[in-house]
Amino acid sequence: MTPQHEAPRRVRLNKGLVLRTAVSLADQAGIEGLTMRTLSHELGVVPMALYKHVANKEELLDGMVDIIFSEVEMPTGGPDWRSAMRRRAVSMREALARHRWAVGQMESRMRPGPANLRHHNAVMGCLRQAGFSFRTAIHTYTALDSYTYGYALQERTLPFDTPEESGTVAQQTLDRQPSAEVAAAEYPFLIEVVTELATTGYDHAAEFAIGLDLLLDGIERLRPEWITPDAAVGPTGIEPMTSTV
Structure with a gap:
């Protein structure tokens, strides 16, 4: 006898779930990527279902x-x-x-x-x-x-984000200079910052x-x-x- 597959259960919404999901979505996509439509899609519900818990995006x-x-x-x-x-x-x-x-x-x-x-x-x-x-x-x-x-x-x-990445970025900045000699003469203190960060990080x-x-x-x-x-x-x-x- 072939087992029957149960239909997926619909998410039971509450305000806490809506807010926590919105925070997670904003963490991933930024505030610009957060809309009532993208949030409803993430929760697997129709957009109108959200308005039972938050009146609008400002309340969200x-x-x-x-x-x-x-x-x-x-x-x-x-x-x-x-x-x-x-x-x-x-x-x-x-x-x-x-x-x-x-x-x-x-x-x-x-x-x-x-x-x-x-x-x-x-x-x-x-x-x-x-x-x-x-x-x-x-x-x-x-x-x-x-x-x-x-x-x-x-x-x-x-x-x-990390000290190691800051050193890499600093070194890339130094490498982009057309002439190390000219840069050292014109921007000695900036070169010092870049050189130090390339080894110690920020x-x-x-x-x-x-x-x-x-x-x-x-x-x-x-x-x-x-x-x-x-x-x-x-x-x-x-x-x-x-x-x-």
Whole structure:
């Protein structure tokens, strides 16, 4: 008796599955390659089935960005704000390296999800509870995000991912020069960069960490000059934890 083949089961959609699949598709094809049609094809459903779970692409992006925020370590309150904010920045850069399409999307959502809101609240809470005034907390948050998102954008657009690849690209750049002697005379410092990178490479994680420490050191030094009366009391009258800085 010939066994009968069962018909493939239809995917049972829910919002979480739709969002996770959209993130995976964007990771592979970029945000430009993500449409409601390509997403429905990936899920094996008709496009109209998606609209039971997300109203439109903007709501889809809101949920996708919320997933990325859920992957980022949230800083905790306490006197050691520097370590907490450092871990948070490193975690954010790592998340954006995994999901390169998300660079430029993280702070643009007009209807942020719960992970997004919790994350922003935790960052401000970490700084305020460490004794930062409201305005200095804003200064610090802005500076750290500008550096982190800016670095992630640069990392996404550079033509290499690993230190080994950076060395290869640097050597190719050197090899394209019409005359090594002329280049050495006209661009000696650029030639030095290319020559060094060809042997030592450029490590994104290490370079990001060095720049981050420089920024955090600067904030630590400047903060005593930023103290204002509102540093003494946080929201709802709760006194923030005192900092050793």
